[in-house]
Structures are given as structure tokens and as C-alpha cells.
Amino acid sequence: TGSSRPQRMLKAVQKNATKGDPQSVISAIDYYCRHKEWAMNVGDDKGLILDSVLTEVNPSTALELGTYCGYSTVRIARLLSPGSKLITVEFNPAFAEVAHQIIAYAGLQDKVTLVEGPSGDLIPKMKEQFGIKYFDFVFLDHWKDRYVPDTKLLEDCGLLKKGTVLLADNVICPGAPEYLKYVRNSPRYESRYYKSNLEYTKVEDGLEKSVFLG
Numbered sequence: 001t002g003s004s005r006p007q008r009m010l011k012a013v014q015k016n017a018t019k020g021d022p023q024s025v026i027s028a029i030d031y032y033c034r035h036k037e038w039a040m041n042v043g044d045d046k047g048l049i050l051d052s053v054l055t056e057v058n059p060s061t062a063l064e065l066g067t068y069c070g071y072s073t074v075r076i077a078r079l080l081s082p083g084s085k086l087i088t089v090e091f092n093p094a095f096a097e098v099a100h101q102i103i104a105y106a107g108l109q110d111k112v113t114l115v116e117g118p119s120g121d122l123i124p125k126m127k128e129q130f131g132i133k134y135f136d137f138v139f140l141d142h143w144k145d146r147y148v149p150d151t152k153l154l155e156d157c158g159l160l161k162k163g164t165v166l167l168a169d170n171v172i173c174p175g176a177p178e179y180l181k182y183v184r185n186s187p188r189y190e191s192r193y194y195k196s197n198l199e200y201t202k203v204e205d206g207l208e209k210s211v212f213l214g
């Protein structure tokens with residue numbers, strides 16, 4: 001049996017990036033996925049928007065739903081202030097295995113807790129298992145049909161506070177129409193769409209930033 005796409009991505013990082021240098025890991029993945037083999041990382045175009053929102057929020061506690069190979073995990077963790085924490089949730093064990101190695105290669109393992117399992121089961125355990133009071137920032141990048149139920153779950157579990165920023169990937173492609181309706185019509189959110197393109201392509205996609213109003 002051959003290697004998987006995530007395993008080939010990890011090889012590209014080990015070959016082309018510098019251990020302990022997060023930017024070189026990001027660049028190695030972007031080069032590989034743009035020139036060799038496409039993969040569903042948030043990518044460099046949308047990644048710049050992610051970086052700018054993150055720098056603005058400067059979260060003490062951040063949650064990522066959908067780790068995949070850890071590309072956005074590295075993008076987020078590299079910008080966190082000392083003492084801040086990122087919890088990232090991945091359902092697929094093969095993805096999680098590669099992500100662990102890519103996050104460690106970047107030297108960011110002390111800032112990141114990678115949790116394997118379904119987001120719907122893990123969100124209610126965040127407070128007790130990880131000592132989280134609430135999240136300052138949430139990056140939604142997993143299954144689009146989990147965006148609304150998981151957002152409602154975060155609300156119901158008291159994990160959002162006034163000012164918490166939700167940033168959702170792929171709201172155009174593959175698309176999350178129910179999520180856009182939910183956050184744009186709810187009085188509890190102030191939403192804004194950042195137009196960009198699907199990673200490594202010219203197809204339109206974008207990020208939806210929604211501030212929880214409490």
C-alpha cells in the first residue's frame with residue numbers, strides 16, 4: 001500500500017522546512033500543495049486573513065475545529081502570545097497522526113493540545129477536561145454540516161463570551177449556507193464576509209468572521 005496525501009505532505013515538510021521554524025513549515029506546505037499536490041489546508045491567501053484576524057484578537061484561549069494536517073494549527077499557534085493555548089479537534093486518526101508530527105516539527109507542541117474525536121462529543125467536555133472557561137477565538141474548518149450544531153453547542157456550554165470571534169472557512173466553497181444564515185440573522189452575532197479564494201486555486205471562497213455579542 002502506498003503513502004497517503006497527508007504522509008506525502010509531512011515528507012515535504014521534513015525535506016524542505018527547518019525544524020523549529022513555523023514559517024518555513026507553512027511555506028513548505030504551501031509550495032507542495034500549489035505545485036505538487038492540492039490539499040485542503042486553509043492556504044496562503046485565506047491564511048493571510050486568518051493571520052490578521054488572529055493578530056487583532058490576540059486570543060488567550062483558541063479552539064480549532066478540523067486540524068487536518070496541522071497547517072492552520074501552525075498558522076494560529078505561531079501568532080499566540082506566551083502562555084496562550086490552542087485546542088485543536090480532529091475526528092480522523094490518520095490526519096491527527098500527521099498533524100502531531102507537523103506541529104512538533106514547527107516546535108509548537110507546547111502551545112497546542114490536539115484532541116482526537118467528534119467535535120460534538122468533545123465540546124461539552126472542554127471545561128472539565130481542559131480547564132477552559134471560554135474561548136476568545138474559534139476557527140471552524142471541519143465538516144460544513146457541523147458548523148451550526150457546534151456553534152450552538154459552544155453557546156449552550158457557555159464557552160463563548162462577549163467579544164469571542166468565530167472565523168469560519170469554506171463558507172462559499174464547498175459552502176456553508178445554513179451557517180451563513182444562522183450567524184447573519186442572529187441578533188447575537190455581528191458578521192462580516194472576507195472574500196478570498198479556495199486554497200491554491202482561482203475559485204472563489206471566503207471566511208466569515210462573526211463576533212459573539214453575549
Ligand SMILES: COCc1ccccc1-c1cc(O)c2[nH]cnc(=O)c2c1
Nearest residue numbers: 040041042066141142143169170173174
Ligand atoms: C474533501 O474536500 C476537499 C475539497 C474539494 C473541493 C473544494 C473544497 C474542498 C474543501 C476545502 C476545504 O478548505 C475544507 N476544509 C475543511 N474540511 C473540508 O472538508 C474541506 C473541503
Ligand SMILES: [Mg+2]
Nearest residue numbers: 042141169170
Ligand atoms: Mg477549509
